Structure formats: structure tokens, C-alpha cells
Amino acid sequence: MINGINVYKKFENKVALDNITFEIEEGSIYGLVGSNGSGKSTLLRLITGVYKTDGGDICVDGISVFDNPIIKSQIAFLGDTPYFLPQSNLSEMARFYASLYPDFSYEEYNRLLSIFPLNPKARLSTFSKGMQRQASLILLLATKPRYILLDEAFDGLDVVMRKVLGNILMDGVEKSGITAIIASHNLRELESLCDHVALIHEGKMVMDGSIEGIRENIHKIQVAFSAVPETAIFDKLDVIKLERTGSLVQIVARGKEKEILDYINSLCPLFAECIEPTLEEMFVYELEVTGYDVKNILK
Amino acid sequence: MMLKTSSNKINPTARLLGFTIRKNIGLSALASIIMLIICPGYFVTQIIELIDIRDRTYDAFNMINGFVLAVTVVAAIGVVFMNLINFSYLYSKKSSDVFHSVPLKRSGLLFARLFAGIISVLIPVVIGYVSLMLIVLLMPGVVGELTPLFIGFGYTVTAMLFASTFSMMFIICAGTIFDWGVSFFGINLGALAIGAIVFDFCSDYLRGFNSMNEADLFEYISPLYYLFNGLGKFINGAVTVKSMLIYFSVCLILIAVFYIISALLYKRRPAEKGGDSFAFKFVYTICSLIIGFCCGYGLGMIFAEAEFNPVFFIFGAIGSVLGCVIYGVITNRGFKKVIRSIVLGAISFMVLSGLLISIKTDAFGYSTRVPEKSSIETATVTLDNLDITLDDPQLILDLHKDICNQDYDDGYDKHIEFIYKLKNGTTMTRQFWIEGKLHNDELFKLFRSEERLEAIEAQIDIAYEHFDVDYYLGDLEKSEYAYIKLDKAQMREVFALYKEELKNATKYDTNHYNEVTFYYNSKIEYGMDYTFFNLQISDEFPQTREKLNELYEAFVLENEETKEGID
Numbered sequence: 001m002i003n004g005i006n007v008y009k010k011f012e013n014k015v016a017l018d019n020i021t022f023e024i025e026e027g028s029i030y031g032l033v034g035s036n037g038s039g040k041s042t043l044l045r046l047i048t049g050v051y052k053t054d055g056g057d058i059c060v061d062g063i064s065v066f067d068n069p070i071i072k073s074q075i076a077f078l079g080d081t082p083y084f085l086p087q088s089n090l091s092e093m094a095r096f097y098a099s100l101y102p103d104f105s106y107e108e109y110n111r112l113l114s115i116f117p118l119n120p121k122a123r124l125s126t127f128s129k130g131m132q133r134q135a136s137l138i139l140l141l142a143t144k145p146r147y148i149l150l151d152e153a154f155d156g157l158d159v160v161m162r163k164v165l166g167n168i169l170m171d172g173v174e175k176s177g178i179t180a181i182i183a184s185h186n187l188r189e190l191e192s193l194c195d196h197v198a199l200i201h202e203g204k205m206v207m208d209g210s211i212e213g214i215r216e217n218i219h220k221i222q223v224a225f226s227a228v229p230e231t232a233i234f235d236k237l238d239v240i241k242l243e244r245t246g247s248l249v250q251i252v253a254r255g256k257e258k259e260i261l262d263y264i265n266s267l268c269p270l271f272a273e274c275i276e277p278t279l280e281e282m283f284v285y286e287l288e289v290t291g292y293d294v295k296n297i298l299k
Numbered sequence: 300m301m302l303k304t305s306s307n308k309i310n311p312t313a314r315l316l317g318f319t320i321r322k323n324i325g326l327s328a329l330a331s332i333i334m335l336i337i338c339p340g341y342f343v344t345q346i347i348e349l350i351d352i353r354d355r356t357y358d359a360f361n362m363i364n365g366f367v368l369a370v371t372v373v374a375a376i377g378v379v380f381m382n383l384i385n386f387s388y389l390y391s392k393k394s395s396d397v398f399h400s401v402p403l404k405r406s407g408l409l410f411a412r413l414f415a416g417i418i419s420v421l422i423p424v425v426i427g428y429v430s431l432m433l434i435v436l437l438m439p440g441v442v443g444e445l446t447p448l449f450i451g452f453g454y455t456v457t458a459m460l461f462a463s464t465f466s467m468m469f470i471i472c473a474g475t476i477f478d479w480g481v482s483f484f485g486i487n488l489g490a491l492a493i494g495a496i497v498f499d500f501c502s503d504y505l506r507g508f509n510s511m512n513e514a515d516l517f518e519y520i521s522p523l524y525y526l527f528n529g530l531g532k533f534i535n536g537a538v539t540v541k542s543m544l545i546y547f548s549v550c551l552i553l554i555a556v557f558y559i560i561s562a563l564l565y566k567r568r569p570a571e572k573g574g575d576s577f578a579f580k581f582v583y584t585i586c587s588l589i590i591g592f593c594c595g596y597g598l599g600m601i602f603a604e605a606e607f608n609p610v611f612f613i614f615g616a617i618g619s620v621l622g623c624v625i626y627g628v629i630t631n632r633g634f635k636k637v638i639r640s641i642v643l644g645a646i647s648f649m650v651l652s653g654l655l656i657s658i659k660t661d662a663f664g665y666s667t668r669v670p671e672k673s674s675i676e677t678a679t680v681t682l683d684n685l686d687i688t689l690d691d692p693q694l695i696l697d698l699h700k701d702i703c704n705q706d707y708d709d710g711y712d713k714h715i716e717f718i719y720k721l722k723n724g725t726t727m728t729r730q731f732w733i734e735g736k737l738h739n740d741e742l743f744k745l746f747r748s749e750e751r752l753e754a755i756e757a758q759i760d761i762a763y764e765h766f767d768v769d770y771y772l773g774d775l776e777k778s779e780y781a782y783i784k785l786d787k788a789q790m791r792e793v794f795a796l797y798k799e800e801l802k803n804a805t806k807y808d809t810n811h812y813n814e815v816t817f818y819y820n821s822k823i824e825y826g827m828d829y830t831f832f833n834l835q836i837s838d839e840f841p842q843t844r845e846k847l848n849e850l851y852e853a854f855v856l857e858n859e860e861t862k863e864g865i866d
């Protein structure tokens with residue numbers, strides 16, 4: 001389990017992370033969402049022990065990460081731009097990682113090489129951006145990490161490779177109990193993959209929870225009435241948003257789906273149906289209530 | 300595809316060390332090839348040629364010295380270069396991410412990458428030394444000792460460790476290669492420049508300042524100067540076993556200190572500073588202050604035409620601020636921190652002017668300080684390059700006080716140095732240019748002292764083989780110049796006459812034309828020290844002078860005969 005308690009980090013005079021507290025469960029795929037410069041990458045680097053916190057602490061299994069090789073040997077981190085040793089090829093980089101990670105597996109490396117078709121003897125500098133990212137993923141996954149942290153994980157990957165990576169991660173979570181933390185500015189990208197999502201904005205964690213929990217708690221219902229009732233009639237529900245278009249009413253409310261539907265049906269609508277909102281919509285609904293300029297955050 | 304598993308039994312630091320050495324092996328191989336071309340390749344062909352020409356044996360002493368000097372300097376530069384390669388990841392965010400996320404403590408990273416660089420350079424160095432040892436041992440016609448080579452190897456390895464750990468501190472503090480270069484060269488050269496400025500100023504304005512030891516004082520300012528000055532002394536043969544042991548001990552202590560500082564700095568180095576100007580701002584501040592100090596002094600001196608006057612202060616202030624602003628603009632890539640640069644410039648100018656004023660006014664009483672007799676262990680005065688130590692230091696103290704109390708404007712003809720070994724374990728030295736006639740009483744007592752004669756005798760005893768003697772003869776105003784080569788027996792004859800005539804001397808003569816200089820070699824641990832002393836042989840020493848003239852005529856005659864024989 002990864003815990004962050006009052007994590008504070010600033011660069012010169014700019015506060016990058018402002019006392020954020022979070023908890024990442026073992027065996028989950030945790031999405032970090034936020035616009036550019038929100039603090040996602042900084043948080044990943046703090047979790048990996050690349051950066052040192054200026055306040056608070058980040059612990060893995062209760063142990064502080066910074067300058068701790070035992071914990072770091074269980075963490076694999078891929079930054080937004082892959083880095084390889086000068087003039088190196090994939091085989092050489094594998095030797096580099098094998099020299100540092102005690103659990104590095106050439107078996108896994110070779111298995112992944114068969115999935116991502118890359119020439120291990122070709123210079124990595126000649127690879128395209130997507131191929132370089134694939135090469136980095138092969139190396140990191142071969143270290144057999146307990147935690148894998150990916151910054152803009154799908155950047156540069158084609159649709160097929162995105163799918164492959166998604167499957168590898170889910171497979172890792174399922175079979176090996178890997179915990180994946182993926183930072184992205186694209187919420188839609190994470191929707192199908194993550195079971196937890198946190199939203200960071202201007203160094204603050206404005207939302208954090210399991211997708212299932214968010215989904216269970218927020219419902220979007222479309223209702224049609226022959227005679228549209230007064231808005232106040234919906235006050236009995238925990239309404240987040242209500243829109244009226246003629247006789248059609250769209251309600252977003254918190255609570256159990258059955259209870260909400262039962263109440264609406266008791267108002268004798270022409271029809272009432274529950275539509276599953278997208279993750280982005282759920283974030284928008286939640287954050288609008290808290291007063292954040294959501295369009296600005298998720299742009 | 301072949302299946303392998305990683306071997307994880309070895310410590311990851313050792314594995315990274317091995318990996319980095321393998322990664323650098325190309326450079327090591329290239330350097331080794333160049334080394335083999337030079338030694339044995341070039342050396343052997345040169346030796347064969349020289350033996351053929353001279354048809355005799357070849358003394359490898361100079362070759363060994365040259366080799367040690369060149370290899371040590373190149374190896375020291377080499378390890379700094381390797382450090383820059385191995386730690387270049389510090390200067391880029393993406394490489395910094397990779398290296399700082401791997402499961403190694405920063406101390407492990409530092410150790411592995413630093414020693415990988417040293418070992419990579421050590422490979423060609425060892426090849427070179429082994430080749431040279433084989434030449435000395437096995438090559439027919441070559442005469443030489445292995446001891447200087449082993450000691451030389453010690454100097455080379457020490458220099459490598461020293462340069463590597465010393466440069467490491469600057470590499471860690473910098474955020475880019477450019478700023479490493481500025482801080483490394485700026486601080487080291489700047490420190491020497493400040494030393495030179497202060498010593499120069501002290502020599503000009505601080506009476507009693509011992510400028511003869513300036514070169515040694517630089518050793519306290521610049522660690523690199525200490526390192527290479529020590530090497531230079533070894534190459535010149537000006538070392539003893541004791542001085543070498545002290546040198547190596549100091550170097551090893553400094554290496555340990557530099558390494559510990561590097562490790563502590565690295566542990567605290569913010570990884571996010573890769574690509575920024577400096578990871579630690581104090582380095583920028585030090586660089587600015589040094590630049591401000593030097594620029595202030597430089598501009599002040601140019602405009603004040605090397606005088607210490609108000610013009611110096613006006614342009615000194617402008618120079619300090621301008622230097623700091625220019626450096627700040629380059630380092631910060633713009634004018635955004637210009638106020639800070641101006642403040643640093645002002646501080647550096649205040650330090651410069653404060654220091655110079657305190658020297659000029661002798662604010663700390665340096666020029667007039669004379670130790671208490673009760674605090675002195677031994678007192679030595681150096682007169683005519685003879686170290687005269689008196690059992691009773693009172694005469695030396697009287698002379699010193701007399702010099703301090705004398706108000707000098709211009710005119711001096713004698714150099715004198717006082718060396719007091721104090722009971723608290725420290726040494727106090729003062730050096731003056733004086734006008735002899737103003738202190739004739741004390742000087743004459745010294746001139747006639749038994750201790751002075753013993754000092755001369757001691758010089759004659761330690762001299763190796765012969766003396767080269769210079770003096771003026773004939774019409775003194777025409778400055779006719781004589782040179783004689785005296786063996787030790789002849790020297791003793793001259794000295795016996797001198798001693799006899801000294802008994803009747805009435806004054807200490809300071810006339811430059813009566814000065815006779817005796818140069819000689821004295822054997823030291825690894826080589827010779829060529830030194831001298833002077834005797835004032837005035838008209839009160841007629842027999843001594845006559846003897847010298849006689850020896851001179853014989854020497855000239857003998858030389859002419861030899862020359863004719865050769866012709």
C-alpha cells in the first residue's frame with residue numbers, strides 16, 4: 001500500500017503539491033488525472049523516490065521511499081519521456097536494469113519482446129517515440145515490479161499497442177498483484193482501465209475514489225412527464241444537477257439507483273430511465289458542486 | 300530466444316560499477332592504445348636512437364620524470380572528464396528520473412559511477428607504468444631505478460583520486476555542464492587570482508610580509524595547486540621522505556573530505572534541478588563574489604593606473620557590480636535576477652576594499668609585531684641567504700624592533716628575514732628590505748657572530764662536489780664579472796682567510812659590489828637542491844679577495860688551455 005500524508009512539494013516559489021493526502025490500495029490500477037502542470041508527474045516522482053518531499057511523507061508499506069533501495073526495487077517508473085543510456089540498444093539496457101533490479105527476469109524480458117516486436121540489437125535512438133516507449137515498458141515490466149508508475153502511459157502508442165499495454169497491466173494486476181499508477185491528462189483514456197481515479201488540480205487533490213464507488217453513488221436519470229412538475233418536488237433527492245428541456249427532465253443525483261428510480265416512478269412519469277454517465281461527466285458533476293471550474297481542469 | 304536470469308547475488312552498487320566500467324571500456328581501450336604507442340612504442344625507439352648516437356648507456360631518470368608528470372596531469376584531467384560523462388545524467392530531467400528511481404542509494408550511485416571513471420582511466424595508466432618498468436628492467440643499455448616509478452605511480456593514483464573527488468563536488472552542485480565549467484574553473488582560478496591580488500598587495504603595502512613563501516601560500520588557497528605543486532616538487536627532486544609522507548597524508552585526508560562532502564551534497568541534491576543553473580545556490584553566490592572581487596580589482600587597477608586612490612575605488616565598485624551582473628545574466632539566462640547580482644557585486648566590492656584598506660593601514664598590526672622573548676623557542680635570521688640561529692634571541696629581537704621602528708621611505712640594499720619558532724608550536728616569519736647602514740650596530744654583531752660562521756661552515760659541509768662563485772672584480776663601477784669553480788678544499792682555504800680577516804673587521808659592509816655569491820648543489824632525498832649564500836668581501840678582507848683573484852686567474856688560464864686543446 002502506498003500512503004501519502006500531507007505531501008508538500010515546491011519548486012523555487014511555485015507550490016507543486018499542496019499538502020495532499022492519499023492512499024493507494026495494493027493490486028489496483030490508480031489513475032491520476034489533471035491538466036498540464038497540475039502536479040501529477042511531481043507526485044509520481046515523489047512516489048518513486050526521485051524527488052524528496054518538502055513536507056509530509058510518502059511511504060510504501062509504511063516505509064519512506066526516498067533513498068530506500070529495498071522499496072525502490074519494487075517500483076518501476078516510466079517518465080513522460082523515455083531515457084536510455086547514450087548509444088545503447090535494448091539488450092544493453094536490459095543488462096543495465098538487470099544489474100540494478102534484483103528481480104529482473106530475462107524470461108519476462110524475452111516474453112515481452114515477443115509481444116512488442118522490437119529489435120533488441122538496434123540503437124534505441126533510432127526508434128520512434130512509440131517504439132521507445134514500448135522498449136521502456138519491456139524493461140520496466142521485466143524488473144517484476146510490485147508497483148508500476150507510468151506518466152502519460154499511452155502517449156505515442158498506437159491503438160493496438162494501447163490495447164496491448166492495457167491488457168498487460170490488467171493481467172499483471174490480476175495474476176501478480178501489481179499496483180499500477182497511471183498519470184494522464186486524458187480521463188477517457190483511463191476510464192476503461194482504472195479502478196481508482198484521483199483528480200489533481202493546482203497541486204491539490206480535488207477528488208479521489210474508486211470508479212465503482214463513484215458510479216454507484218452518482219446516477220443520471222432521464223424522465224419525461226406529461227405535465228412537468230415543480231422543481232421543488234425533486235428536493236427529496238440529493239440532486240447534483242437538474243436540466244429541463246420541455247417535458248424532459250435530466251437529473252443527476254447521488255444515492256442508490258433503485259431508491260432514486262422508485263421515487264421518480266412514484267411521480268408517475270411517462271417514462272424514466274437510468275443512463276450510465278461517463279467518468280468525465282461524473283467528475284464534472286462532482287466538481288461543479290465543489291465550485292471548481294471543471295472545464296478548465298479537464299481541458 | 301535465449302533465456303537468462305539476472306545474477307543478483309552481487310551487491311547492486313558493485314554491479315553498477317562493473318556495468319559502468321564495461322560501458323566505458325571503449326574509451327579505456329582507446330586510451331590504452333595511445334599509451335602503448337607512447338610507452339613502450341615511442342620511448343623504445345627514442346632510447347634505441349639515443350644509445351646508437353651516444354654509443355653508451357641511457358639514464359632513464361629524466362624519461363621517468365617526464366612520464367610521471369605527463370601521465371599524472373593527463374590522468375587527472377581524464378578522471379574529471381570521465382566524471383562528466385558518468386554523471387551527465389544529473390544535468391537532464393529524463394536521465395535523472397531513471398538514475399534516481401533505480402534501487403540504489405545515492406551514495407551507491409556516487410561510489411559506482413565515480414570509481415568506474417577512475418578505474419577506466421587507471422587501466423591505460425597501469426599499462427603505461429608497467430611498460431616503463433619493463434623498459435627500465437629489461438631493455439639493454441637502459442640504466443634506471445624502479446623506486447621513482449613506484450613513487451610516481453603513487454603520485455598519479457593520488458592525483459586521480461584527488462581530481463576525481465574534488466571535481467565531483469562541483470559536478471553535483473551544478474545543474475548544467477556550462478555552470479559546472481564556470482564554477483570549477485571560476486572558483487579555482489578565481490581563488491588563485493584573489494590570492495595573487497592579496498599577496499601582491501601585501502608585498503607592496505604590508506611591511507614584513509614574507510613574499511618569498513607566496514608559492515607555498517597558494518597551497519592553502521587552492522587544493523589543485525597543492526596537488527600539482529607537490530608533484531612539481533617531486534619531479535624537481537625537491538622532496539624528502541618526510542615531506543612526501545606529509546604530502547600523501549594531506550592528499551588522502553583531502554580526498555576523504557571531498558568524497559564525504561560529495562556524498563552529503565548528493566544526498567541533499569534536488570533531482571529536479573537537472574538542467575537548471577545550479578542545484579545549490581551557494582555555489583552561484585561564491586562564483587559571483589569571486590568574479591566581483593577580481594573584476595573590481597582589475598577595473599580599479601586599470602583606471603587608477605595601479606595606484607591605490609579614489610579612482611581605484613570608483614572603478615573598482617563599477618567593476619565588481621558589472622562583473623556580477625554579466626555573470627548573473629549568463630547564468631540566469633536573462634536579467635530577471637539582476638538585483639541579486641548587483642547586491643552580490645556590492646558585497647564583493649566591500650570585501651575587496653575592506654581587505655585592501657586593512658592591509659594598507661596595517662589594521663591588524665602585522666608589520667610592527669615582534670614576539671616576546673619569553674614566547675620564543677628558537678629565533679633565526681636569514682642574512683645573505685645564511686640562516687643564523689642564535690642561542691640568545693635578544694640580538695635578533697633588537698634588530699627586528701629597530702627595523703619596525705625605522706620609518707622607511709625609499710632606499711634599501713639588504714634583504715633580511717626573521718623566523719621565530721614559538722613555544723605554542725607556531726612559526727612567525729617576517730621579511731624586510733632594509734638599508735643596512737641604518738641598523739649597522741645589530742647587523743655588525745650578527746656579522747661577527749660565531750653562529751654565522753658555523754652556518755657558513757655547515758653550508759660548505761653539505762655542498763656536493765664544488766662551488767660556482769660569482770663576484771665583481773677590477774673596476775667595480777664597470778661591473779666586471781668573474782666566475783670561478785672552486786672545489787671544497789679551495790673553498791675551505793678561502794673561508795679560513797675570511798674568518799681570520801673577520802676578526803679585524805670594523806663594519807658590516809652592504810656594498811653590492813663587494814658581494815660574492817657561492818652557488819652549490821646539496822644532495823637531498825630524490826635529487827639535488829641548487830642553492831647559494833653570499834659573503835660581503837670588502838676592502839677589510841684583502842687577503843680573501845686576493846686569494847679569490849688568484850684562483851680566478853688560475854681558473855681562467857686552465858679554461859683557456861682546455862679550450863685551445865679542444866680547438
